[in-house]
Amino acid sequence: MSNNNIFETNFINVYSKEPFLSKSKAEMMIKNSKDTLKEMMGEDQKPNNKTGLLVGKVQSGKTANFLALISTSFDNGYDIALVFAGKENKLYNQNCDRISELFSKQDILKRDLKPLVKVIKNDKENDDVLKWINNGTKIVIIAMKENVSFDRIQTLLKKNENLVNKKFLIIDDEGDQGTLNANAFYENKNATKWNSEISHIRELIRNYSFITVTATPYANLFIDEKDIFLPKFIKRIIPDENYTGLDAFHSEESNNIIIIPEKDMILGKEHDVRFNQNLSIRKAVSTFLISAALKCIDLKINASEMLIHNSEKKIVHENIKSNIQNIIQLQMDYSKKRSDSIEFKKGYMNFINLGFEKVLNRKANISNKLDKELIKLVTESLPGIEISIINQNYKKNSQIHDDPLTIYIGAAMIERGVTFKNLTTVYMSREAKQANVDTLLQRGRWFGYRRQTIEYIKIFLSDKLKSRFEILRQLEEEMWDELGRLENGEYGSIEEWIKNIHFRLGDRKLQMNLTRKGVSPKMSKGYLKSWFSQTKVKLRSNEFEKNMLQKLKKEAIPLKFGNIKHGLKEFNNISEFELYMGESFESFLDKVNIDKSLWNAYAKNAINTNVNLILMRPDLDEKAYRTVFEENQEINLFAAGSAEYSFSTMDIESKNFYFGDRKIDLYQINANKITILVYSLEIKFVNKNSNLIASWKNEVCYAVHFPKTNHIYAYKKT
Structure with missing residues (x-):
């Protein structure tokens, strides 16, 4: 490989100056790209x-990482980067914009008066591609996934025999969408058009690397073993500490979520004249204005954005825009009234208080200096609010605005891949009857590098959507843990890992699928193979469990895992463990949701496997707690540990750090044991308002990890 690293140097120089990045972080992206290059x-x-x-998280910087990979590839002999954007x-x-910005910097633009990189966005420049390459110029071809672009690229390759011998890096951004064969599930159906076109482009090129980039790789993992789009290696794009994703917005501690009442869910639909009565949308608009004003005062950030996503129907988008315009006009009229008038007090101040109560947990006090300033800013901002519909009808004119306050209304076109950097409020009530994990996760436009502004962000969701996103958080956590183990070499070949991986999707009532049915003929709902944990709190722990707990507290030997002390009780085999649990054994199986017949089948195959029973944090005694929402009774047992930046360099036996409950199986004392x-x-x-309504003390909860040498059978890729 070449030592000439002009493109890597350029990348580091450019991205060292990007928000939330630094020279060391840009250098880490290049290091990761070199690791990917070896594969x-x-x-x-x-x-x-x-x-x-390449698997990232939603809005975690995947684009920057694939640009780093293009830079490294150019420094190591690749001639052309073809980006399906x-x-x-x-x-x-x-x-x-991002690609052009990187490769148009003055220090990389020319060498001996020849351009080092040529970025091609249309077919007018196709005829000069070979000439540029022969002059030593690298080429970046950017193509949208559409028939016209595919035809253009195929024509270019067929016209230039020498071109197909060049080294190509093909980047498929959001590669779980459009590229895969959506007819794979159905027998006797031809492959979908785009799948055929991209496959044909790959056939025309003799030397290439094809890299799929996505935050939702589920469809890619469950396609047929013979499909050329099945990954032969996987790398994670690990976001840094400024990233705020599912764990930040949808954890028990989050105060960003506001529930849309069930009675409001039917409002705002097609031809629904009652939309003006929708208190939730008025609350959301008021919350947006108060949050935007507070952010302006605290952080000196003038721009704020709101997304409204409650229908795919264009007529509903028009209705919503009209009604929000009416809401804003009414408040402008009220705000001009005398402060002691009924209209001002009952109209404008009532509207203002809707937002105050959601953002500041109190009503406004006009004698308070801060409140006075907030109300003044809201009043001044009302005339300048831009309301923009983004859908197919507005495709040519719709764009991301630079206005200080903008409200976007839409569906599919405000989802995947689009970044709203000043997002402050989201109102999402659109519920698919049967939700696909990948589609729903991509709607989370509130994820991203928002550590500075997260306390100002409010997300209005239906109760079902809230529960679905909580399941997504658990699913993502489990998947990333599995991917880390794969990178660390725990699972051998990627083929074996893909064949055995399982995913847990929560209760059936949430009606969730992993991905689109048509894409994968080999998918069934299931569970990640390593961990089974209690996810619900329904019944009080019985006396048998409490007696077992007291016995364990007396007999468990104190043992440090990193810098955290747990208690350990060891058993030579499963039978000894079952005997120790006694009549609490049935409760254990029920709480971790393992069928007894499945456990017995496993026990027969792993009869001599050692069992470690670990009492978690006995030093906390009465102080350990978990918060559970009454309506869904879901619980997340696992306590987090030290931040993980590289699974492969993590020193699990370090005495200074504890890497979290989910990684406790990695300690040597637990190796190859249940x-x-x-x-x-x-x-x-x-x-729903986070008010304490009940407390159960001394409850016994469980999680179990099965060693990879003897995994329990469950749903998997068929």
């Missing part, structure tokens, strides 16, 4: 024509 090339130092998968104009334009965690907790039940 992309064969022993002959040529591209190996394999599919790789999404299937919607907004994502395509954002990618074009590891069962026992928690003694206070369960605090809260209502």
